[in-house]
Amino acid sequence: MTERRVVVTGLGATTPLGGTIAETWEGILAGRSGAKPLPEEWVERYELPVHFACTLAQKPDEVLTKVEIRRMDPSAQYAVIAARAAMEDAGSPEIDPLRLGVAIGTGIGGVWTLLDQWDILREKGVRRVFPLSVPMLMPNTSAGNVSLQLGARAGAHTTVSACASGAESMGTGFDMIRGGRADIVVAGGTEAAIHPLPFAGFAQMQALSTRNDDIDAASRPYDTGRDGFVMAEGAGVMVLEEYEHAKARGARIYAEFASIGMSADSHHITAPEPEGAGASRAMLEAVERAGLSNADIVHINAHATSTPVGDIAEANAIRRAFGADADAMCVSATKSMTGHLLGAAGALEGLFSVLSVHHRLAPAAINIDDPDPKIDLDVVTGDHRTLPDGDIAALNNSFGFGGHNVALVVKSV
Amino acid sequence: MAQSEQEILAGLAEIVNEETGLEPSEVQSDKSFTDDLDIDSLSMMTIVVNAEEKFGVRIPDDEVKNLSTVGDAVGFIAKNQA
Numbered sequence: 001m002t003e004r005r006v007v008v009t010g011l012g013a014t015t016p017l018g019g020t021i022a023e024t025w026e027g028i029l030a031g032r033s034g035a036k037p038l039p040e041e042w043v044e045r046y047e048l049p050v051h052f053a054c055t056l057a058q059k060p061d062e063v064l065t066k067v068e069i070r071r072m073d074p075s076a077q078y079a080v081i082a083a084r085a086a087m088e089d090a091g092s093p094e095i096d097p098l099r100l101g102v103a104i105g106t107g108i109g110g111v112w113t114l115l116d117q118w119d120i121l122r123e124k125g126v127r128r129v130f131p132l133s134v135p136m137l138m139p140n141t142s143a144g145n146v147s148l149q150l151g152a153r154a155g156a157h158t159t160v161s162a163c164a165s166g167a168e169s170m171g172t173g174f175d176m177i178r179g180g181r182a183d184i185v186v187a188g189g190t191e192a193a194i195h196p197l198p199f200a201g202f203a204q205m206q207a208l209s210t211r212n213d214d215i216d217a218a219s220r221p222y223d224t225g226r227d228g229f230v231m232a233e234g235a236g237v238m239v240l241e242e243y244e245h246a247k248a249r250g251a252r253i254y255a256e257f258a259s260i261g262m263s264a265d266s267h268h269i270t271a272p273e274p275e276g277a278g279a280s281r282a283m284l285e286a287v288e289r290a291g292l293s294n295a296d297i298v299h300i301n302a303h304a305t306s307t308p309v310g311d312i313a314e315a316n317a318i319r320r321a322f323g324a325d326a327d328a329m330c331v332s333a334t335k336s337m338t339g340h341l342l343g344a345a346g347a348l349e350g351l352f353s354v355l356s357v358h359h360r361l362a363p364a365a366i367n368i369d370d371p372d373p374k375i376d377l378d379v380v381t382g383d384h385r386t387l388p389d390g391d392i393a394a395l396n397n398s399f400g401f402g403g404h405n406v407a408l409v410v411k412s413v
Numbered sequence: 414m415a416q417s418e419q420e421i422l423a424g425l426a427e428i429v430n431e432e433t434g435l436e437p438s439e440v441q442s443d444k445s446f447t448d449d450l451d452i453d454s455l456s457m458m459t460i461v462v463n464a465e466e467k468f469g470v471r472i473p474d475d476e477v478k479n480l481s482t483v484g485d486a487v488g489f490i491a492k493n494q495a
Contacts, residue, residue: 065434066431132455
């Protein structure tokens with residue numbers, strides 16, 4: 001029996017750069033930063049050392065009904081917006097609900113609901129606690145809501161692996177189709193954690209950039225002046241579809257979703273393993289499972305969060321995996337524009353990799369004014385890079401607290 | 414201060430609209446919360462609590478099951494308002 005192939009037939013997103021994937025990609029190509037000031041009240045009341053984040057370009061209440069807003073945590077609102085858009089982009093395929101699956105990852109889940117309702121319990125008592133609190137705060141709230149919205153009954157899954165969640169969920173969707181459990185899976189990631197508490201926690205870790213006086217320049221992966229990541233929110237979702245199914249209905253195919261590679265560091269709960277042993281294993285596994293060789297990979301969308309330690313660890317891991325072959329792989333660092341969407345980051349960047357292969361174009365990073373000499377990679381800056389003709393493949397890296405490493409490979413069709 | 418049943422109905426319709434999106438004009442005295450307005454028990458909880466706050470009454474959990482129509486709820490609130 002020949003192996004079932006998985007292709008990408010729809011894309012949807014809501015991000016700091018736009019309310020749609022088209023606007024987001026336009027923002028990426030224009031080199032826009034999604035950074036915006038945080039509410040002054042937060043900064044003053046909680047004495048936050050960081051005064052900005054990449055918040056959504058389009059508020060969900062411009063898209064969803066009042067009742068949808070009330071009954072879904074923001075993380076689920078973003079996921080539903082992106083999932084609906086992705087299905088529409090795929091041509092709203094008619095499919096047996098039993099063959100339609102969902103896989104939506106998140107790093108933190110319904111943290112707004114959890115903390116809001118705790119405040120309500122303390123201030124107003126139990127009768128004011130919203131009866132939907134639990135189904136809104138649970139990590140699978142987005143997968144459940146998307147499944148409800150789309151009538152998807154093949155299975156609805158939530159991967160939770162911190163900032164690798166979104167990428168891992170796409171791998172879950174890929175496996176569902178390859179394994180014959182579904183013909184279409186709506187897969188991606190979502191995050192809505194720009195709330196004072198998680199914000200304060202990341203700030204206390206010294207993980208966030210404090211470049212408060214120049215927020216558009218704060219996210220600067222691979223630049224010597226980088227001082228932490230810029231927190232972001234949003235969702236990215238793709239429609240994964242079995243190749244013959246897509247062909248039979250005449251769907252537009254953006255690219256083939258070729259494989260996923262995964263590993264765990266077992267090194268430290270937050271710090272990356274400095275030599276990149278685990279991360280390189282994930283990358284090599286992804287290339288091998290795609291049936292490709294190093295020479296086929298022409299582009300990497302790096303995790304590149306703009307932290308001093310993380311960016312170097314990833315660069316080491318790429319070199320460790322591919323050696324001299326990495327010279328021929330140009331590297332995009334799109335978090336310089338979007339910020340770090342945590343559990344949605346790998347998903348959104350998966351979408352970017354699909355668009356890079358589809359348009360044969362590697363986006364340029366912004367803010368790399370003084371490239372870190374310790375980063376021995378061909379990082380795309382200034383102008384976008386055109387990718388070669390013929391068969392090409394691209395790698396997408398995502399890493400998460402807990403030591404999770406996920407690499408995806410997409411290739412041209 | 415007690416409100417007229419008409420005022421209570423209008424206020425209740427606003428609460429139902431907020432929770433379910435139903436047009437306030439659909440929220441009429443003879444409508445059943447479950448059979449006509451398709452309001453589930455979770456939404457009903459929220460509507461009850463919001464009504465308690467809005468009308469300054471206490472609606473015990475045991476009482477909620479007796480309030481099958483909008484008119485039942487309006488009547489209960491009118492009777493129990495101080």
